[in-house]
Amino acid sequence: MIPLEKRIDLLRVIAHPIRIKILEELTLGVKCVSDFEESLEISQPNVSQHLTLLRTNGVIDFFVDGRLKCYFLKEPLIPDMLELLKKEYAEDIPAPACCPVTKKRTYPGERRR
Amino acid sequence: MIPLEKRIDLLRVIAHPIRIKILEELTLGVKCVSDFEESLEISQPNVSQHLTLLRTNGVIDFFVDGRLKCYFLKEPLIPDMLELLKKEYAEDIPAPACCPVTKKRTYPGERRR
DNA sequence: TAAATACATGCAAATATTATTATGCTTTAA
């Protein structure tokens, strides 16, 4: 059983535009740092920083390949998460109709809004 | 088509222990601010701030019920997201076996790590 | 062996997030 806390940390780590882009690219295959440097159009140290954050949180890993570091996806939640982010929903969850029970029990009056 | 950017904002908004707790409680039904004040054991202004953040990002909404504000879930992604956070995976994604293609094409040598 | 490539790290500055405190508004009950 994975503690919810860890999963929330994972959410926090994922919730960044550049890191989402990194993860999407990694679902297509292995990439090295300078690959990202091109595709993300950010500085090399910044790429390394994002990769390090993802790696220290168990999201990705790498192997050394000559002088390249080849990064790959490790956390199995990621593909499901990326898919969920693209899911379309037809409608909002409908508002509860009437008289909800809260601290003050049910409220007898009309719903005002 | 919802822009990915908005979805990433959603992730960021969700990725906080207290707000996850709020959302989990709201999947069970409507709650007012003082309900949360008790269950979350944080100050009332802090509850309001978290609720406001969730509301301004379209995750929840409320209706006025006497002097209570009854909050409810609005964003249909949330239940799916909460379920995904609890999902268990047997194993990590396996590392790519050999010779990945990167910027420098395939590397002829052995995998080192 | 010297230079170049590929990448990481440390530090500081800028920015964003979070919690606390004080205060104000609206609604209901006395």
Next chain:
DNA sequence: TTAAAGCATAATAATATTTGCATGTATTTA
């Protein structure tokens, strides 16, 4: 109509995140 309940907001302080820049290390090539 006054007091209390329920909630929001503003301002501040504390903390965390993000980036840029300079520099360092390992590996490969010339």
